[in-house]
Amino acid sequence: MHQHLRAFLLITATSLTLALGGCASPANRAAMTPTDMVVSKHFPYSLSVSTGGGSETGAMDSSNIADADLKAAIEDAVRNSKLFTAIVQGNGGDYELSVRVTNLSKPLFGGTFTVQMETAWSLTRVTDRTVVLRKAVQSSGTATMGDAFAGVTRLRLAVEAASRNNIRQGLAAIAELKL
Amino acid sequence: MNKLFRMFAALGLVATLSSGCAVNRATANVDPSANLSELKTMYVKQVPADESTYSLIADKLRSKGVTVTTGTDAPPAGVDAVVTYIDKWMWDITMYMLELTIVIREPKTDFPLATGNSFHTSLTRLSPKEMVNEVVENIYKGAK
Numbered sequence: 212m213h214q215h216l217r218a219f220l221l222i223t224a225t226s227l228t229l230a231l232g233g234c235a236s237p238a239n240r241a242a243m244t245p246t247d248m249v250v251s252k253h254f255p256y257s258l259s260v261s262t263g264g265g266s267e268t269g270a271m272d273s274s275n276i277a278d279a280d281l282k283a284a285i286e287d288a289v290r291n292s293k294l295f296t297a298i299v300q301g302n303g304g305d306y307e308l309s310v311r312v313t314n315l316s317k318p319l320f321g322g323t324f325t326v327q328m329e330t331a332w333s334l335t336r337v338t339d340r341t342v343v344l345r346k347a348v349q350s351s352g353t354a355t356m357g358d359a360f361a362g363v364t365r366l367r368l369a370v371e372a373a374s375r376n377n378i379r380q381g382l383a384a385i386a387e388l389k390l
Numbered sequence: 391m392n393k394l395f396r397m398f399a400a401l402g403l404v405a406t407l408s409s410g411c412a413v414n415r416a417t418a419n420v421d422p423s424a425n426l427s428e429l430k431t432m433y434v435k436q437v438p439a440d441e442s443t444y445s446l447i448a449d450k451l452r453s454k455g456v457t458v459t460t461g462t463d464a465p466p467a468g469v470d471a472v473v474t475y476i477d478k479w480m481w482d483i484t485m486y487m488l489e490l491t492i493v494i495r496e497p498k499t500d501f502p503l504a505t506g507n508s509f510h511t512s513l514t515r516l517s518p519k520e521m522v523n524e525v526v527e528n529i530y531k532g533a534k
Contacts (some may be wrong), residue, residue: 215528239424263419264417264419264507265506266415266417269413272413304529307422309421309422309423311419311421311502311505313491313493313502313505314476314491314493314505327414331421331500331502331505333421333422333423333501333504335422335423342423343500345421345423345496345501347495347499347500347501347502348497355491
């Protein structure tokens with residue numbers, strides 16, 4: 212009977228490990244925010260941010276970037292770098308920034324995960340609806356076995372790194388503008 | 391009794407390993423500053439290794455009233471937009487298209503004017519033509 216109990220426990224444990232091992236978590240907004248960003252300009256205008264193209268992370272899915280988290284990460288990065296004087300929600304800002312995720316390529320297997328990301332950044336002046344920036348921003352992020360042993364965690368770290376690099380490049384491109 | 395446990399063990403393992411969850415995702419978005427109805431000529435940039443997806447995309451766009459050319463080279467001058475795509479395939483008994491991303495770009499800057507993505511795992515797989523139809527329809531639904 213002990214043998215049967217042992218077999219039962221083994222099956223249960225294996226099933227749980229396999230099932231739970233696949234659970235993914237979404238990219239974290241704080242981890243997507245570049246913290247050490249220094250910009251050469253500080254525009255005396257307010258900014259509203261909208262995001263699109265992201266997706267929620269299902270339980271058996273791999274890590275994705277939710278639109279709300281990407282928006283929050285960009286807003287935090289703008290606040291931290293003081294690129295614009297204020298962030299406003301909805302209409303009413305001097306400039307509107309739209310950032311859309313157009314591609315997020317994630318590996319399925321491997322020891323070192325490299326994620327490729329592409330976003331479309333457009334900045335519009337609200338008063339005359341002039342588009343002052345249209346830019347495709349491509350970035351990548353890598354996480355190794357040293358960063359995390361569990362594959363789902365390693366993939367999330369790579370997604371967050373790609374997103375962080377992307378936000379950094381996008382804001383750097385805005386900082387080069389003459390507004 | 392031993393046989394019974396072995397049978398349950400085998401069933402449990404097979405069920406655990408083979409129960410792929412059906413994940414379905416279909417999204418599209420268009421840049422606020424883009425107007426897709428103004429794009430009358432497009433160039434579908436064929437992935438060199440691809441034999442069929444590019445032509446399915448071209449046919450679908452033609453059904454939207456767009457004049458479409460295809461090729462692997464740089465886009466010809468004068469087209470209103472360049473269409474790029476990434477198709478990911480997976481094997482489960484047979485090969486199937488797991489994910490398709492189509493991007494409509496501004497020719498000069500490569501800026502993505504509109505993007506659509508569909509993701510369907512094996513249990514709810516779609517044919518390549520159905521994937522293309524879904525993505526392109528979703529892109530045009532999101533247009534102004």
